[in-house]
Amino acid sequence: MISDxxxxxxxxxxxxxxxxxxxxxxxxxxxVEIGLNAAIVAVLDNEPVVLAVRESTDxxxxxxxxxxxxxxxxxxxxxxxxxxxxxxxxxLDLGYVEQLYSFGDRGRHAxxxxxxxxxxxxxxxALTEASxxxxxxxxxxxxxxxxxxxxxxxxxxxxxxxxxxAPRLREWAERPPLKASPERPVxxxxxxxxxxxxxxxxxxxxxxxxxxxLLYEAGLVEEARRxxxxxxxxxxxPPRFGGMMRFDxxxxxxxxxxxxxxxxxxxxVIFELMPGEFTLFELQKTVEAILGPHLHKQNFRRLxxxxxxxxxxxxxxxxxxxxxxxxxRFRKExxxxxxxxxxxxxxxxxx
Amino acid sequence: MISDxxxxxxxxxxxxxxxxxxxxxxxxxxxVEIGLNAAIVAVLDNEPVVLAVRESTDxxxxxxxxxxxxxxxxxxxxxxxxxxxxxxxxxLDLGYVEQLYSFGDRGRHAxxxxxxxxxxxxxxxALTEASxxxxxxxxxxxxxxxxxxxxxxxxxxxxxxxxxxAPRLREWAERPPLKASPERPVxxxxxxxxxxxxxxxxxxxxxxxxxxxLLYEAGLVEEARRxxxxxxxxxxxPPRFGGMMRFDxxxxxxxxxxxxxxxxxxxxVIFELMPGEFTLFELQKTVEAILGPHLHKQNFRRLxxxxxxxxxxxxxxxxxxxxxxxxxRFRKExxxxxxxxxxxxxxxxxx
DNA sequence: CCCAGATATGCTCGATATGAGTATATTTGA
DNA sequence: TCAAATATACTCATATCGAGCATATCTGGG
Numbered sequence: 174m175i176s177d178x179x180x181x182x183x184x185x186x187x188x189x190x191x192x193x194x195x196x197x198x199x200x201x202x203x204x205v206e207i208g209l210n211a212a213i214v215a216v217l218d219n220e221p222v223v224l225a226v227r228e229s230t231d232x233x234x235x236x237x238x239x240x241x242x243x244x245x246x247x248x249x250x251x252x253x254x255x256x257x258x259x260x261x262x263x264x265l266d267l268g269y270v271e272q273l274y275s276f277g278d279r280g281r282h283a284x285x286x287x288x289x290x291x292x293x294x295x296x297x298x299a300l301t302e303a304s305x306x307x308x309x310x311x312x313x314x315x316x317x318x319x320x321x322x323x324x325x326x327x328x329x330x331x332x333x334x335x336x337x338x339a340p341r342l343r344e345w346a347e348r349p350p351l352k353a354s355p356e357r358p359v360x361x362x363x364x365x366x367x368x369x370x371x372x373x374x375x376x377x378x379x380x381x382x383x384x385x386x387l388l389y390e391a392g393l394v395e396e397a398r399r400x401x402x403x404x405x406x407x408x409x410x411p412p413r414f415g416g417m418m419r420f421d422x423x424x425x426x427x428x429x430x431x432x433x434x435x436x437x438x439x440x441x442v443i444f445e446l447m448p449g450e451f452t453l454f455e456l457q458k459t460v461e462a463i464l465g466p467h468l469h470k471q472n473f474r475r476l477x478x479x480x481x482x483x484x485x486x487x488x489x490x491x492x493x494x495x496x497x498x499x500x501x502r503f504r505k506e507x508x509x510x511x512x513x514x515x516x517x518x519x520x521x522x523x524x
Numbered sequence: 525m526i527s528d529x530x531x532x533x534x535x536x537x538x539x540x541x542x543x544x545x546x547x548x549x550x551x552x553x554x555x556v557e558i559g560l561n562a563a564i565v566a567v568l569d570n571e572p573v574v575l576a577v578r579e580s581t582d583x584x585x586x587x588x589x590x591x592x593x594x595x596x597x598x599x600x601x602x603x604x605x606x607x608x609x610x611x612x613x614x615x616l617d618l619g620y621v622e623q624l625y626s627f628g629d630r631g632r633h634a635x636x637x638x639x640x641x642x643x644x645x646x647x648x649x650a651l652t653e654a655s656x657x658x659x660x661x662x663x664x665x666x667x668x669x670x671x672x673x674x675x676x677x678x679x680x681x682x683x684x685x686x687x688x689x690a691p692r693l694r695e696w697a698e699r700p701p702l703k704a705s706p707e708r709p710v711x712x713x714x715x716x717x718x719x720x721x722x723x724x725x726x727x728x729x730x731x732x733x734x735x736x737x738l739l740y741e742a743g744l745v746e747e748a749r750r751x752x753x754x755x756x757x758x759x760x761x762p763p764r765f766g767g768m769m770r771f772d773x774x775x776x777x778x779x780x781x782x783x784x785x786x787x788x789x790x791x792x793v794i795f796e797l798m799p800g801e802f803t804l805f806e807l808q809k810t811v812e813a814i815l816g817p818h819l820h821k822q823n824f825r826r827l828x829x830x831x832x833x834x835x836x837x838x839x840x841x842x843x844x845x846x847x848x849x850x851x852x853r854f855r856k857e858x859x860x861x862x863x864x865x866x867x868x869x870x871x872x873x874x875x
Numbered sequence: 876c877c878c879a880g881a882t883a884t885g886c887t888c889g890a891t892a893t894g895a896g897t898a899t900a901t902t903t904g905a
Numbered sequence: 906t907c908a909a910a911t912a913t914a915c916t917c918a919t920a921t922c923g924a925g926c927a928t929a930t931c932t933g934g935g
Contacts, residue, residue, distance in 0.1 A: 497912080
């Protein structure tokens with residue numbers, strides 16, 4: 174127990190009780206709406222997909238994530254509110270859910286013709302097994318690489334990086350910032366290099382949000398134009414990459430992808446995406462669908478078996494195209510044995 | 525680029541446009557106040573401290589974190605609002621800031637006699653160098669182990685774990701839950717064992733929030749009683765551990781500690797807490813102040829030097845009590861060389 | 876002045892984990 | 906019946922990690 178000797182007192186020069194100012198005193202100027210947004214992820218046939226919904230049945234209506242406002246009178250918790258909205262909008266009962274981040278930038282919520290009240294978006298990640306998603310009532314499952322084509326490294330480094338993104342990002346980096354920015358700690362060129370793994374830098378598959386934000390700043394995603402960053406950015410309108418989403422939903426999805434990629438390495442959440450029984454190669458394919466690169470098959474087996482993440486069911490799966498594969502299931506006891514069990518593939522070993 | 529062949533369509537049976545419901549339509553039932561809360565951390569003489577403020581100058585007034593409501597009209601971003609509040613309440617210009625989590629549970633915000641409007645708390649972590657904190661106007665710096673004595677492993681496993689917490693937690697685990705809980709994935713006994721490293725389980729220094737939440741559920745922290753969980757919990761009032769805080773600020777602080785402990789391992793944020801020049805042993809002591817355990821001195825040197833995190837300044841520090849120590853500085857170039865540079869001490873090697 | 880005590884720093888060594896490759900086992904389908 | 910495909914087992918060089926020994930260089934006291 175620490176004694177209070179280490180406690181430092183600082184003279185209080187200004188004595189007004191500012192600590193409580195505002196709360197319960199000001200009427201409504203400080204009230205905002207909270208939007209609860211869900212990136213619901215599954216892996217279908219080795220494709221990571223996310224549930225997208227449209228405002229109307231019009232196929233040209235913009236896509237977004239399922240969302241709804243937090244209703245403090247109806248919802249006891251934030252996560253409860255999210256589950257309620259998803260159940261109503263998509264007819265889906267969520268299993269694994271985790272909070273991602275709260276976004277509140279002004280301007281990031283505008284839609285054409287919107288009154289744009291101030292909204293703070295709280296993003297959530299939900300993981301669900303592919304077999305559960307038949308019950309869906311509305312919405313469509315889209316590959317998350319539809320929105321982020323540069324994140325798809327399953328067939329090697331995607332061409333779009335060198336041919337499309339790199340030259341336009343470099344052009345943007347050479348354009349001076351409009352207002353002298355308050356001492357950016359890292360230069361634009363270096364940010365681009367580190368985020369996108371250019372000029373020999375390593376690709377870090379977890380930096381999904383950083384990459385999206387950089388493209389947004391550079392005016393290379395549609396949302397930047399929609400939010401009015403157009404005028405300040407481009408002489409000739411540059412192309413814009415990846416499918417757009419409403420509001421700041423693509424930013425939330427970027428956060429969700431990055432979090433998923435990070436989390437499977439130290440929590441056994443990959444099994445939220447798997448059926449009860451699976452072969453080790455199916456497990457590997459699911460991991461690769463999420464992380465991107467090809468993993469060494471024999472070492473992957475050693476990794477997951479050695480970590481005690483799985484146990485054989487005793488059955489085998491035939492018709493694999495060769496020798497039958499043993500079936501495995503998630504070994505729940507690992508939660509009681511290791512503090513941070515996960516598919517510990519090394520970061521930075523990609524390329 | 526992924527083709528849209530992988531895109532699945534789900535029949536839309538219910539056609540009502542629920543997606544936009546609520547936003548900008550309902551008047552005020554869905555509006556809430558957002559509280560921005562800062563856990564401002566420094567390391568003073570090898571003690572990790574956090575800035576606490578009191579509602580009034582009365583020394584018995586409850587402590588809390590600096591906070592204020594988000595004002596959408598004044599603050600352009602959430603983080604900007606936080607910085608403004610901290611500047612006003614503590615006269616402190618924050619450097620490194622990161623968002624932690626948004627808490628919205630009803631009931632967690634009550635204070636005696638409060639009208640308790642619904643407030644969603646967004647917690648932030650700020651790291652600052654000890655030499656900066658002289659300029660403070662109000663508030664007091666408290667060891668974070670004052671609030672979480674069981675987290676202090678610098679002198680080995682703290683006694684309070686075995687003598688105080690473990691027996692009371694076990695007693696709570698044997699008491700049946702009041703309402704049959706919806707299939708808890710892990711039993712209470714197992715949660716206790718894994719969270720607190722009992723019965724041979726490893727201590728995971730990052731699980732600060734999980735431990736606090738468990739103590740809250742068990743009624744072993746003062747906040748649980750304040751929030752009205754008393755009646756349902758205890759026959760004879762149990763002791764309550766660690767210094768209490770207002771609202772859910774101790775929960776935010778727990779999140780901040782856990783995040784700090786996790787983050788120094790893969791981002792060079794430890795240097796936010798260090799002066800510009802330091803010896804490797806000072807760096808180690810700072811890491812240990814945060815993580816708890818004693819690290820092997822020679823291996824720690826090998827680790828930070830080998831990772832390219834620091835470079836010698838050429839100067840030495842004398843009066844160390846022995847051979848003078850070389851002074852080092854943070855080597856910023858490491859940000860351009862490695863995707864996730866940090867003090868990669870192994871998790872789970874504690875004990 | 877010299878030595879004990881204390882800290883800083885350099886180096887070794889065994890255990891373990893990791894990346895990469897080779898070899899063997901079992902199936903399916905031509 | 907064999908080729909092709911996949912599954913699985915095993916090997917080996919290397920990197921990393923935990924732990925300890927050894928040396929360097931200061932301060933303070935006799």
